[in-house]
Amino acid sequence: MGLFITFEGIEGSGKTTQIRMAGGYLKKKDVPCVLTGEPGGTPVGTELRKILLDKTSLVLSCRTELLLFAADRAQHVEEVIEPSLEKGEVVLCDRFSDATVAYQGYGRKQDIKPIRAICDFASRSLTPDMTLLFDISADKGLDRVIDRARRMGNVPLEDRFEKEHLRFHETIRNGYLALAEENPDRFKIIDASRDVDTVHQEVRIHLEGLIERQGYAVQ
Secondary structure, X not given: OOEEEEEEEOOOOXXXXXXXXXXXXXXXXXXXXXXXXXXXXXXXXXXXXXXXXXXXXXXXXXXXXXXXXXXXXXHHHHXXXXXXXXXXXXXXXXXXXXXXXXXXXXXXXXXXXXXXXXXXXXXXXXXXXXXXXXXXXXXXXXXXXXXXXXXXXXXXXXXXOOOOOHHXXXXXXXXXXXXXXXXXXXXXXXXOOOOHHHHHHHHHHHHHHHHHHOOXXXX
C-alpha cells in the first residue's frame, strides 16, 4: 500500500507551488508518486470545478457547495487516489477532506458533525498518512493572491474563495489550526510566510522521514 500525503492551507499559502516542488523532488529520487488535487482531479471533477470556482454569475447555497465538493471527492478517491495507493505509489494531493471542514464548516459556519460524516462517506473513510499545513496570516496570503493577479496582468482574482472577505479567510485559517490541534500526529504545521526554497527544505524533511519509515528508498 502506498502513502497518502495532503497539502493544505488558505489562499496564498503557497501549497500548490510546494506540492509541485515536492513531486519533482520525489521523482528525481525515483520514488513512485502521483500529484493530484481537488476539486478537479478527474474528468468529472474538472466539470464540477467549473461550477464550484465560477468567476461570474453562479450562486451556490452552502449545502450545494458542500455536496458538490463531496461528489468531486468521491470520484477522485475511486478513480485516482485508491488505485494509485494500491499500486504502492506516494499520492500527493492538493486539498482533501480537511479543506471541506475548514472552508464549508468553519468558513461557511455550518455544523461540523454532518460535514465530517459527508466527507467520510465520500472518501470511503480515507485518512491521509500525513497532512502538511502551510500556515500564513490571512492578510499576507491575500496580499500574495493580489500580487499574483497583478503580475499576470491585473486579471480578476482566481476564484470565488479568493474574492471572499478577509475575515472569512481568517476563520478558515483558525479552522485549519484547530484541526491540526485535534490531529497532532498527522498534521505538520509549516510556516509558509518564509521564502519558497526555505519552505521546500522543510517539506523535504517531512517527506523523507515518512517515506523512509514506510520502506521507500530515497536516493
